[in-house]
Amino acid sequence: MLEIPTFTVCIPTSIKMSRKRTRSHSEDNLFLSDRLLLQPVKSICQEAPFSDEPLAIQTRNRCDYSRKITFDVAKNGQAPRPVRVYADGIYDLFHQGHARQLLQAKNIFPNVYLIVGICNDALTHRKKGKTVMTEDERYEAVRHCRYVDEIVKDAPWELDESFVEKHKIDFIAHDDIPYDTENCNDIYAPWKAKGMFVATQRTEGVSTSDIVARIVRDYDVYVRRNLARGYSAKDLNISYLSEKKIRLQNKMHELKDKGKKVIDSIGERKDDMIAKWEEKSRDFIENFLLLFGRERLTNIWNESKGRILNALSPPGSPTRDGSPYSSSQSLDGYHDCESFPPPRKNARYDEGYFPSSSSKSYGRKKDSKVNNDFSDDEEDFI
Structure with missing residues (x-):
């Protein structure tokens, strides 16, 4: 059996009490708890060994497997040695459901040496599917559970007589749901028939598949x-x-x-802001009326009205000195361009000096004479 180191907590066995007063109930409880702490305390200081390590081999060699232990003998605590219980599984994403299953296997009988078999990646992927954790990660996760005494790597999918005898297994612990394969409907049926099977209960609401589905979601x-x-x-x-x-x-x-x-x-400062607004609301209203009172609004409207009228009807261009239009025809020095169109310009040359329409040349004729007599009106427009 695995040797577990122990230590004893040294606490005084008696408590000196004053004679002037009696001991209270709280002091009685403290005294009882100190008495309990005097008992040896077992401390697990290392992980569970693998089945091929020296400690596991030594424990297995010291086990007398010649005498079979029945269920009633093991249940009543009358077994001459620790009962070797075997539990197997994949134990991917090791969670509390796995731990509870191992706890039940550990507590089936009063004195249990719990062996846990874990299948490798190749077998698991072929039989069940891809795992999240690798085989080494699953081995390490389970061997650090405090209920486990020994780990069997590369565990088989179906148990046979040679495997049971090699590891000196007395009982096989698993949930009672039939696990079928291509060859049989339940791989644990032979051990159930021999009375070597003990059932554990599954933890509802948690499983590796549920955790994977949660991650995908x-x-x-x-x-x-x-x-x-x-x-x-x-x-x-x-x-x-x-x-x-x-x-x-x-x-x-x-x-x-x-x-x-x-x-x-x-939101936390909302109440303070409302209170400050109520205090200063009168000042705000007075300042608003001073800036935008009735008289001020009237002045703003009159100024805006004049600007709008000027923008809609801008003044005309001013007339030049000597214009043929008299000042009486203009308004304030300006005349309306639409009412008074610009004057027509008179021709400078006589009609005889221009070429005919059939002529290709647009210049003057050689024998044409320029009329140098201009009128006074024409000089004004030059």
């Missing part, structure tokens, strides 16, 4: 969390665009959280 959440912790897109097996999208979502969530905190802080 919240996939985006876990990817965002791991990216924020420094994992790369290659580590998480996601594309470059997905990584950028998820990082943007992280930033949006951060901004949302900051905005929520700001709104909450404003």
Whole structure:
């Protein structure tokens, strides 16, 4: 059997009490707890050994397997040695359901040496499917459970007589649900018939499949969390665009959280702001009336009205000195361009000096004479 080191806590066996007063109930409880602490305390200081390690081999060699232990003898605590109970499984993502199953196997009989068999990756992937943890990770997870006394690596999917005799197994612990294979309907049926099977209860609401389904359901959440912790897109097996999208979502969530905190802080100061507004509301109203009272609004409207009228009907261009239009025809020095169109310009040359329409040349004729007599009106327009 596995040797477990022990130590004793040294605590005084008596407590000196004053004669002037009696001991209270709390002091009685303290005295009893000190008496209990005097008992040897077992402390587990190392993990469970593997079946091929010296400690497990030594324990197995000292076991007298020639005398079979029946269920009634083991249940009544009359077994001459520790009862060797074997429990097997995959134990992927080791959780409290696994731990409770091993706890039940450990407590089936008063004195149990618990052996746990774990299947390797090749067998598990062929029989059940891909696991999250590797075989070495599963071995290490189970061997650090305090209910386990020994670990069997590369455990078989179906137990046979040679395996049971090699590890000197007295009973096999597993849940009572039939596990069928291609060859039989229940791999534990032969051991149930021999009376070497003890049933454990499954923990409802927790299983490896449930945990995997939970991870798949919240996939985006876990990817965002791991990216924020420094994992790369290659580590998480996601594309470059997905990584950028998820990082943007992280930033949006951060901004949302900051905005929520700001709104909450404003809500806390809301009452103070309302109280200050009520105190200064009269001053605010008076200042508003001074700036935008009735007289002030009237002045603003008159000024705006004049500007609007000037914009809609701008004044005309001023007349030049010597214009043919008299000042009486203009308004305030300006005349309306639409009412008084510009004057027509008179021709400088006589009609005889211009070429005919059939002529290709647009210049003057050689024998044409220029009329140098101009009228006074024409000089004004030059």
